Amino acid sequence: MDDPTPRTADEICTGYLEDVVTLMRRIQREETGPLDAAARMIADHVAEDRLVHVFGPGGHSNLATQEVFFRAGGLMHVNAILDEGTLLSNGALRSMAIERTPGYGRIVIEDQGLAAGDLLILVNAYGINAALIDAALVAKERGVKTIGISSRQHAESTAADHPARHPSKQNLHDLVDVAIDSKVQIGDAIVEIPGMAERIAAVSTFANATALNTLVIRTVLHLRDKGVEPPVWRSGNAPGGDEANRKFLGNFRGRVRAL
Secondary structure: OOOOOOOOHHHHHHHHHHHHHHHHHHHHHHOHHHHHHHHHHHHHHHHOOOOEEEEOOOOOHHHHHHHOOOOOOOEOOEEEEOOHHHOHHHOHHHHHHHHOOOOHHHHHHHHHOOOOOOEEEEEOOOOOEHHHHHHHHHHHHOOOEEEEEEOHHHHHOOOOOOOOEOOOOOOHHHOOOEEEEOOOOOOOEEEOOOOOOOOEEEOHHHHHHHHHHHHHHHHHHHHHHHOOOOOEOOOOOOOOHHHHHHHHHHHHOOOOOOO
16 A cells, blocks of 8 residues: 655655665675676786776666766776667667667677677666667677676566567576676666656666676775786866876777777
């Protein structure tokens, strides 16, 4: 039954904040093993001066890709795959149609030239859409190592005939080498308002950002243990930021497309 007690805006917002923090803590507590395994993979690549590719096929999943790219405190070895097809800035309905188009994700990964031994992080809250699954499948065919960040509950609770699904009906967490569960509940939005049929206030961006930044932290710690200090972006708006970043740019221009 719905709670008949009216709640103030402050109470609802506080509840939302508490639920988001609980979600973040669950990721930290319950995904320690996968997070550490993924961080070790990333650390090995960075130690060898190899790029770590990140792709979030889907409207808001692109935000996850941008979260760790050219970001203050982020690893310079991240190559964000910012494909124009699924960016919301090119049209929200167009983005949704493209992420549901079989074959599209394959084209994106092939265009990036990923090959055996490369590392690809795939991020998508639902873990089912056609572009995402195609990206995972072609990566597997090419011998690319993969890390997935998605919600198991969302994927496993989505009907096989849902229009967003890949024709194979597969889930991301079953295809990648290391799967990190983002814990996002079905529908993403979590706040219920009395008298409203639809929930409001999504959480997947917080979940993805938590998982990704945790990976950065764990990666840097593993690199420290290897005696490697990775180049990390400093905010260009901070004192000395441009000068600090400029020392490393020559190593990444031409290798990272979006720079």
